[in-house]
Amino acid sequence: MRKFALAFAAASLAMPVAMPAPAAAQNGYYTGKTWRDSQGRLRCRKRNGTTGLIVGGAAGALAGRAIDTRGERTTGTLVGAAAGALLGRHVDRNRGGRRCR
Incomplete structure (x- = not known):
């Protein structure tokens, strides 16, 4: 064998x-x-924005905590994290000079 x-x-x-x-x-x-593609249109791979989401969320949480100086500062941290995550995702997905469909 x-x-x-x-x-x-x-x-x-x-x-x-x-x-x-x-x-x-x-x-x-x-x-x-x-x-x-099959119709001759230009297509491209785009970033999905995950890195920008994570980095923006962390930076936004730190900025929100620093801005909100009253009480527990939880509200400022959460609002800053959400705003930073959305902004970071938007920047990461739309970065680059070439536009594709």
Whole structure:
């Protein structure tokens, strides 16, 4: 059984295997971050804004806590975190000079 397994492994390594190309690269238009769809329109991968959401939320929470000086400061922290997260996500998603659909 061991000889059979070794022979099978050697044969499978020796035979060239034709791997199909990824679906996006089959039409020849895919170039990385941008590609042309089936109607010829330019498409691109956009950031989803997660990094900006996290960084903006943390910065907004710290700024909101510093601004709200009365009482427990929980309200200022929560409002600042929410506003910072929304602003950070917006900035992260819309960064870049190229506009795509």
